[in-house]
Amino acid sequence: MNYKFLVKENENHTRLNVFLRQSGVSAAQIKKLKFQPDGILVNGEKKNVDYFVQTGDRVEINTTDESMDSTVIVQTGHLDIVYLDDCCMVVNKPYDMPCHPSFNHPTDTIANYFMGYWQERGQSKICRVINRLDRNTSGLVMIALDAHSAEQLKGTVEKTYTAIARGRFENNHGIIDRPIARQQESIITRCVREDGQRAVTEYWVKKADEKFTLCDIRLHTGRTHQIRVHFSHIGHPLEGDDLYGGSMENINRHALHCSRLTFVSPATKQTVTVTSELPQDMELLATKIQIKETIL
Numbered sequence: 001m002n003y004k005f006l007v008k009e010n011e012n013h014t015r016l017n018v019f020l021r022q023s024g025v026s027a028a029q030i031k032k033l034k035f036q037p038d039g040i041l042v043n044g045e046k047k048n049v050d051y052f053v054q055t056g057d058r059v060e061i062n063t064t065d066e067s068m069d070s071t072v073i074v075q076t077g078h079l080d081i082v083y084l085d086d087c088c089m090v091v092n093k094p095y096d097m098p099c100h101p102s103f104n105h106p107t108d109t110i111a112n113y114f115m116g117y118w119q120e121r122g123q124s125k126i127c128r129v130i131n132r133l134d135r136n137t138s139g140l141v142m143i144a145l146d147a148h149s150a151e152q153l154k155g156t157v158e159k160t161y162t163a164i165a166r167g168r169f170e171n172n173h174g175i176i177d178r179p180i181a182r183q184q185e186s187i188i189t190r191c192v193r194e195d196g197q198r199a200v201t202e203y204w205v206k207k208a209d210e211k212f213t214l215c216d217i218r219l220h221t222g223r224t225h226q227i228r229v230h231f232s233h234i235g236h237p238l239e240g241d242d243l244y245g246g247s248m249e250n251i252n253r254h255a256l257h258c259s260r261l262t263f264v265s266p267a268t269k270q271t272v273t274v275t276s277e278l279p280q281d282m283e284l285l286a287t288k289i290q291i292k293e294t295i296l
Helices: 016-022 027-033 110-120 147-153 226-233 280-288
Strands: 002-006 040-042 058-062 081-084 088-093 138-144 158-166 173-177 180-182 190-192 200-208 212-219 256-264 271-275
Touching: 016 027, 016 040, 016 058, 027 058, 027 147, 081 271, 088 110, 088 256, 110 138, 138 147, 158 226, 158 280, 173 226, 180 226, 190 226, 200 226, 212 226
Parallel strands: 138 256
Antiparallel strands: 002 058, 040 058, 081 088, 088 138, 158 212, 158 256, 173 200, 180 190, 200 212, 256 271
């Protein structure tokens, strides 16, 4: 992928490596690119990173296909792609599918199928997931197609989740600002604890009855199990989330779905919004529990 940058007047006489860092290119990427014949060009000519750019210079970097991670088994299979451009891909992940392989689950992950998809097209890509979802969380997953795009997208993607929680919330809109830490003697479970890291979850109630609530959620921080921990802490665990006090009577996984991503594509510089409807199990649950009252 080719990326171009124009040197502005206030950037005149800046060292090339500094200019690239200010333009969002990582130090690791610069180190790699400077050893490639056409990795870093200024006005079409290769320049040392010690070069001082001038106003009006046209700087470009050229990323190349990367060697696939040899530890990931390449698989061909269904990958539900809902958005694709030269810099990023968004896929709709079903529940019960991890994003990355692990010792106990080396295949049938997003990464396995991602690498297979590109191998079939004669290309080599590394699966750089921008918003990793838990295995049993369904919905939209963004993958950067190169290191520079990953750097540009990191921390900039606005994520909206939809969840079904137990009980009726006191308020139709709220912000949960409580620190989260690892549960003592557990490598998996988290809890709200004063010595934890700050975690902020905002929610909007969409529909509710006396037993269940359907809501949209936006994360202002990204802690492990953040929504699940926060909702359990305020007495409204997610349906199906037996790890944090939810009932599995109505659904066999936690009822959480990443339903919307909004981002600026590094390829087009345009704002993109991608959405995903509730999967069948959550839709059936919403119907079964007869959520009727719409919150205005």
